[in-house]
Amino acid sequence: MVAFSVPESEREKRHQIRSLLTRLGLGTVAPGLWTSPAHLETVVTAATSLGW
Secondary structure, three states: OEEOOOOHHHHHHHHHHHHHHHHHOOEEEEOOEEEOOHHHHHHHHHHHOOOO
C-alpha cells in the first residue's frame, strides 16, 4: 500500500506521482491510497524512496 497527500497548490507533482504509480501497476483504493500485488514490492519501494 502507498498513501500520499499532495496539496492542491502542487497539482503537477500529484499528477506525476499518480502517473508513476499507474505505470508501476498500482491501482487506487481511495483518493491518495494505492495498492499493488506483492511481487511489485521491490519496484514500488525503490520508486517511492526517491523523495518524489
